[in-house]
Amino acid sequence: MDIPSIFQRAYYTAPILVQNVLFSALCAAQDRKRYSHHYKEKFDWLLETEWWDKDRIKAYQIQKTNEIIKHASRNVPFYKELYGLHGISSRQIQNLTELKDFPIISKENARASMQEMYALTASRKTITTRTSGTTGSPLVIKHSPDSLAFQWALWWRHRHRFGWQRGERFLTVGARVPVHSAQVAPPYWREDILANRTYLSSYHLGERQLPAIIKMLTRKKFPFITGYPSSIAQIAAFMLDNNISLPVAPRLVSTGSDALDANSKRLISEAFKCHVTDQYGMAEFCGNLSSCPQGHYHLDFECCHLEIENGRMIFTGFANPVMPFIRYDIGDAAKSDLITKPCTCGRHSPYILGFDGRSEDYITLRDGRNIMGLNQVLEYAVGVQAIQIVQNDIGSIDVMIVPAHDYNEASTKSALSFEFEKRLGVNAIDINYHLVPSVEKTPSGKIKAVINNIEA
Ligand SMILES: [Zn+2]
Structure with a gap:
């Protein structure tokens, strides 16, 4: 909060x-x-569904995928137009592999068409959150009240496993x-x-x-x-x-919202002398994965379908009708393909072994402190298409801004400076703002929110 x-x-x-x-x-x-009244209902249901067999999982995912496609092509301007162009507006699938016929949506597509991605049928009771900002392009996410409860029920189911x-x-x-x-x-x-x-x-x-x-x-x-x-x-x-x-x-350390690398996991379990578990989620809520006691990241199939193409994770979310994401390339990479053979934990939901390329970089202050999580500051930039923090020397950082049409230099700078100061202190570091045509991307095309070039 x-x-x-x-x-x-x-x-x-x-x-x-x-x-x-x-x-x-x-x-x-x-x-x-x-934890609205929707929460308890979802949580109890999730304790049951996590033991469903493979056929039941697949049938459920096909049904939910068809429902969200139908809803999006009728009620969400972005999909209405896109699917119209592709001639697939009334398409329904018999098998999840048929999803390949639908176009992949990138973060850039979503950012550029954000206003068109909200369902026209959404009630006034929507709840607004922002993207985690790990990609550098802020997105304003609207949830239905029950989808937010669903997401929290999934996160508590993960904790309940332990x-x-x-x-x-x-x-x-x-x-x-x-x-x-x-x-x-x-x-x-x-x-x-x-x-x-x-x-x-x-x-x-x-x-x-x-x-x-x-x-x-x-x-x-x-x-x-x-x-x-x-x-x-x-x-x-x-x-x-x-x-x-x-x-x-x-009894347990449970991590999330930033990649748990092998080194961090080892440090935490050695120092705290307990089991360390992890889960993967995102503000868009078009998917979620939660570790089981075996350390496998099971797909929380109740809310999504996941495809992995050359390591890239492409999610189709079922749970949020207000802002559906269908075949959405989240910008993160999986360490393995989706494994469908049953896990020794007894769950039949598919799983992956971990993630690649999701760790957030830190910046280094003059007093030697390494500061993580500054991607959160970038959430306060409005009217930007992409934004990134680059540190090349100890005393300063460069904030690279790709302006959007509604960019306002004075208000953006004052909002960002305020947030930096709140976190780092006054004059902890020099901040230089630059307007640029594009920001640096990783070889896989991901925009990292923070790049620290000091050690390199
Ligand atoms: Zn398992």
């Missing part, structure tokens, strides 16, 4: 106790949308900023009282802050920890370097 800009000043200057109450209230307002029930006490390590960057004394965390959660800012994990954080972990004995793998790995590395272990090990 980010602090809304209208009362940031009041929030950050309030005593910590008051901040905890305000932060809890903000989180509770957000949780009311996530014995974690909603309501149990946990720690989140995340890139939202309930703690101001200028704060130089602990606590670097805030309490989300109603959710039984402590929220630790991933911007306060420097050598100077970590001893206080370890003390807090020792005192609070969290049974469950979740958050950015790179941030949790940073805590783990510090613990291992200083020969620290917690008196009571957590």
Whole structure:
């Protein structure tokens, strides 16, 4: 839960106790949308469907794919026009391989046609979120109330696989900023009282802050920890370097929203002495994959169909009629093909072995701190077609902006500068803005939000 800009000043200057109450209230307002009456129904259903057999999974996916194609070609201007051009407006499939006849949508297509991607039938009760920004091109995503509950039910099903029930006490390590960057004394965390959660800012994990954080972990004995793998790995590395272990090990560390690489996984399991699991999701909610105890990423087929073409993941989402994504190239790569033989965990849903090329880079400040998750700052840029942070030397970063038609230089710069300052502090780094015709892409065509050229 980010602090809304209208009362940031009041929030950050309030005593910590008051901040905890305000932060809890903000989180509770957000949780009311996530855990609406749709949530319980979906969650119970998902506990059943995860044991469906292969035939039932396939029949369900074909039915749902046909439903979303039919809905999109009638009610979503973008697909109406696109499928009309391809002469497939009334096409229904008998087999999932027939989806190949439908065009692939790229992130750039979606960004350029965003307004046409919202269903005309959407009610006024839609919920707006932004893309994770990992590709550098911000997208405004609209959810139906039940699709947001569906997504959270999937995420809690993943946790439930490892014995974690909603309501149990946990720690989140995340890139939202309930703690101001200028704060130089602990606590670097805030309490989300109603959710039984402590929220630790991933911007306060420097050598100077970590001893206080370890003390807090020792005192609070969290049974469950979740958050950015790179941030949790940073805590783990510090613990291992200083020969620290917690008196009571957590029962589980569950990561997401940034790639869990083998090195981070090893650091976390060694330092925290517990199982580490991971899940993959996205703001567009056109797909989701969740690890099983074997460490295989099972497709959460209840919400999507996944095709893998030369490593690239192409999702068709069933769960959000307000903004459907059909054959959407998410820009991330899978480490394996989709494996369809049953997993030893007993689930019949297909799975992959992991991901390639999804890790977010960090930037390095003058005081040596490595800052992750700055892709979140880029979400605040409006009127841009693509945006990227490039760091070539320690004292500065370059923000490369490909302007869209509605770009406004003054408002974009002031929004970004405000967000950078909030996270990094005043004058922590020089920020240079550049308008460019295009930003750098990886060989697979992905736009990385942050490129750090310092070590190279
Ligand atoms: Zn499995």
